[in-house]
Amino acid sequence: MQFDVIVLGAGAAGMMCAATAGQRGRRVLLLDHASKLAEKIRISGGGRSNFTNIHARHDCYVSDNPNFCRSALAQFTPQHFIAMVERHGIAYHEKKLGQLFCDDSSQQLIDMLDAECRDAGVDRRMGVQVGEVGRSDAEGFSVATSIGTFQCQSLVVATGGLSIPQIGATAFGYQLAEQFGLPVTKLDPALVPLTFHVDDAARFAPLAGVSLYTEVRVGKVRFRENVLFTHKGLSGPAILQISSYWQPGQEIIIDLLPDTDAEAWLEERAGSDQLLANAMGELGWPKRFAEAWLEGQGANVRGRDLSPKKRRQLAEALHHWRVLPNGTQGYKKAEVTRGGVSTKALSSKTMMANDVPGLFFIGEVVDITGWLGGYNFQWAWSSGFVAGKNC
Numbered sequence: 001m002q003f004d005v006i007v008l009g010a011g012a013a014g015m016m017c018a019a020t021a022g023q024r025g026r027r028v029l030l031l032d033h034a035s036k037l038a039e040k041i042r043i044s045g046g047g048r049s050n051f052t053n054i055h056a057r058h059d060c061y062v063s064d065n066p067n068f069c070r071s072a073l074a075q076f077t078p079q080h081f082i083a084m085v086e087r088h089g090i091a092y093h094e095k096k097l098g099q100l101f102c103d104d105s106s107q108q109l110i111d112m113l114d115a116e117c118r119d120a121g122v123d124r125r126m127g128v129q130v131g132e133v134g135r136s137d138a139e140g141f142s143v144a145t146s147i148g149t150f151q152c153q154s155l156v157v158a159t160g161g162l163s164i165p166q167i168g169a170t171a172f173g174y175q176l177a178e179q180f181g182l183p184v185t186k187l188d189p190a191l192v193p194l195t196f197h198v199d200d201a202a203r204f205a206p207l208a209g210v211s212l213y214t215e216v217r218v219g220k221v222r223f224r225e226n227v228l229f230t231h232k233g234l235s236g237p238a239i240l241q242i243s244s245y246w247q248p249g250q251e252i253i254i255d256l257l258p259d260t261d262a263e264a265w266l267e268e269r270a271g272s273d274q275l276l277a278n279a280m281g282e283l284g285w286p287k288r289f290a291e292a293w294l295e296g297q298g299a300n301v302r303g304r305d306l307s308p309k310k311r312r313q314l315a316e317a318l319h320h321w322r323v324l325p326n327g328t329q330g331y332k333k334a335e336v337t338r339g340g341v342s343t344k345a346l347s348s349k350t351m352m353a354n355d356v357p358g359l360f361f362i363g364e365v366v367d368i369t370g371w372l373g374g375y376n377f378q379w380a381w382s383s384g385f386v387a388g389k390n391c
């Protein structure tokens with residue numbers, strides 16, 4: 001059976017692409033191996049989906065070439081997606097930092113994209129196993145599936161990344177890229193909790209659940225947000241953000257008092273009888289965290305017992321607490337995959353492979369990884385739209 005376009009993967013990017021192509025009058029087949037539609041949208045943002053970020057711009061993305069996403073983000077902006085959400089009467093709100101969430105449920109977004117596909121005449125089939133993909137002739141493709149073999153002029157790969165394999169993530173898109181000679185960059189879990197070495201894990205295990213406002217840094221990249229202690233290591237928005245830049249063996253540096261001059265604060269306590277662990281409550285530190293952390297620094301003492309030298313050392317440690325993670329919690333806990341189909345092999349204006357006319361890659365399978373906060377969905381919408389206009 002012949003189609004103009006086959007889209008592999010009915011997730012965020014695939015649905016946007018299929019609807020856009022269908023609206024142009026293209027005959028579109030949208031295939032997915034999962035039985036449920038767009039599970040990642042459904043579970044995103046705690047069930048309310050952080051569906052875009054009004055500040056999305058190319059430097060909020062990690063890639064060998066972050067400039068690559070400029071064109072798609074300009075062709076289909078957060079405002080374009082918001083307009084679609086409003087057209088469908090979906091109520092939303094800004095939580096913080098430009099992050100937009102549904103008021104009610106992420107299911108509304110899935111229904112919206114499904115309706116857009118239906119109205120555009122897209123033939124969507126779920127629970128379909130995709131097998132061999134090849135060139136049917138010089139121009140087209142053939143796709144063998146569990147429900148038959150299909151031909152198309154344009155093939156769009158929107159099979160996503162490797163995170164959360166339990167809901168259907170596969171390496172299919174990367175394998176297909178390699179089959180057609182497109183390079184794939186190194187893949188790693190990203191937006192993922194980091195794990196402690198055994199000794200640190202034992203020391204900080206009693207602190208699981210403690211959350212602190214910090215500034216976390218790796219190299220020149222820094223994020224101001226909360227850090228959350230877990231039984232295995234560190235999580236929370238600041239850690240998830242920095243994990244996308246972290247490489248094994250690298251220390252992360254945490255400013256535990258980003259809004260306070262620690263040395264001046266300690267000096268004010270120079271004559272005090274109060275234990276520092278108690279005094280730190282006024283800085284918003286939970287007592288059990290203050291005790292454990294100061295213990296680790298050999299400084300669980302009264303203000304008056306700190307020598308000027310020790311005060312300086314402690315202030316330095318408060319602003320530059322060095323932590324050496326031993327890994328991440330992996331794809332089971334990662335929100336996204338860092339790396340993917342190399343942007344060198346794709347046109348940033350159309351998402352088509354430079355050397356394989358008619359073959360497109362969109363969404364997370366491409367080497368574009370957004371920050372936490374709605375940036376990844378915006379990339380899915382933008383890249384999906386652009387491919388939908390050109391496939």
Ligand code: FDA
Nearest residue numbers: 009011012013033044045050159160172363364374376377
């Ligand atoms: P996506 O993963 O959405 O879709 C890929 C589709 O391809 C799936 O339907 C899959 O079944 C299908 N597929 C895979 N292999 C296949 C094969 N071999 N054959 C056929 N079909 C196949 N982002 C954000 O901006 N805001 C947020 O709030 C969140 N929250 C969030 C929470 C959690 C828990 C996770 C795991 C992720 C997020 N994200 C997020 C990230 C976001 O979900 C992600 O970046 C997008 O879904 C990527 O869209 P894609 O369409 O590229 O892949």
